[in-house]
Amino acid sequence: MKKSLLAALLLGAATVAGFAPFGIFPLPFVTLALLFLLWRGAQTPRYAALIGFAWGLGFFLTGVSWVYVSLHDVGGMALPLAATAALLFCVWLALFPALAGYAFKRLAVGSAWRDTLLVASSWMLGEWLRGWLLTGFPWLSLGYSQVGPSPLAGFAPLFGSYGVGFVLALMAALLAFGWWRLRSLVLLLVLLAAGVALKHVSWTTATGEPVSVSLLQGNIPQSLKWDPARLNLSFDTYRRLAREHLAQLVVLPETAIPLLFDQIPHGYLRELAGDRELLLGAAVRTGNDGYANAALVLDRHGSHGSYAKSHLVPFGEYVPPGFAWFFDWVRIPMSDFGAGAKQQKPIEIANLKVAMNICYEDLFGEEIIRQLPEATLLVNLSNTAWFGHSLAQPQHLQIARMRAIETGRPMLRATNTGMTAAIEPDGSVSAVLPAFAEGVLTVTVQGYSGATPYVRIGNGGALLLAVLALVPALLHKNTKTKKQ
Known part of the structure; x- marks a missing residue:
């Protein structure tokens, strides 16, 4: 035995x-x-x-x-x-x-x-x-x-x-x-x-014009990100990366700037966007003094589209009943988000219809397909700095590859410390940044239309x-x- x-x-x-x-x-x-x-x-x-x-x-x-x-x-x-x-x-x-x-x-x-x-x-x-x-x-x-x-x-x-x-x-x-x-x-x-x-x-077909996208990876350690004295590190890093790489769309990772969205200076956001569109992960205020983990689309005129994360991480993004004591022993900033609606429309960005997902939402294939077949592109914003030098980052990238294959859609990933990547509809990784390195991944992405059997029946x-x-x-x- x-x-x-x-x-x-x-x-x-x-x-x-x-x-x-x-x-x-x-x-x-x-x-x-x-x-x-x-x-x-x-x-x-x-x-x-x-x-x-x-x-x-x-x-x-x-x-x-x-x-x-x-x-x-x-x-x-x-x-x-x-x-x-x-x-x-x-x-x-x-x-x-x-x-x-x-x-x-x-x-x-x-x-x-x-x-x-x-x-x-x-x-x-x-x-x-x-x-x-x-x-x-x-x-x-x-x-x-x-x-x-x-x-x-x-x-x-x-x-x-x-x-x-x-x-x-x-x-x-x-x-x-x-x-x-x-x-x-x-x-x-x-x-x-x-x-x-x-x-x-080939279950899906290319549609629309290709779009150039810059995915920014700031590589700011979690230990520094939420230190108020190091706030300028986030501001300066993403400002510099956005200036150095020109594309039709600039994408920042989940909660890239460690402030509530309405606390980020509007002038700074306009500077980041320039003449382009900007997709930014940020915490936003909601009713009843709550806040949500969100992705927002901006240009120089302001926000014109958003997505609020609906599948939250227990113990990481909300406190399950009876477990408030857990947070006395672990330091997790902004650890009690409110969930977004389960049914949300794709965000329209740069002539693409984007099915957004934040952090580990891409583990749930049947939730990703809620925005399909209307959406032509999948985008994931993550902050994997929480997992340090471990197996989590390559495992998470592998999960994203499965979502691309299931849906017949490209998947773009913008992460704080890795692995920022562009994934083709067949699940192959066309480009990826090394983990734990500052950088920008600039790629040309093509939207796809149609529906795989999985998109239809989950x-x-x-x-x-x-x-x-x-x-x-x-x-x-x-x-x-x-x-x-």
């Missing part, structure tokens, strides 16, 4: 190498197959749950270790408290693969093909639940590991990241439960070939696949029960 739990823990930790920045995308296919074998060999559903929990603990302690960096190194929380909070968070996340393991073993029927479908369904539904429950945390869903050059990325415009995860789990199960059967190997090859073929399908397609995959095992169980 101990050997199985240790093996699961190590397999979970190793799976992280399948994601950015390592990018060994075939690795999750192998580690998941080995996990499924451990589940199949478990004597009871409870033991399968323990194996899933051990896998999840190894996976999340390794993959989201940046939570500790955010709390302790940047947020200033005492080491024991930060370590405990990070551990408890990973324990919570590990419950979802534990639940998947329990469900599989509880419903397994001993038939290779039924159990193959069952385990893929259990896995995907566990990931979907993690991305939904208590506002959700779909970071490191296995589908994200498969954005190019993996052939499985071809399934993303149809079924989204969860659907890609389902196909990955299905292939892992075919390897685990039927590798010696010719039909299993044939089906593996068919799925790979289908993914390759789908990658060559996560419904992946959920339908998972539910249908449950049916053979459930029917077999029901038939067996009636005979008894």
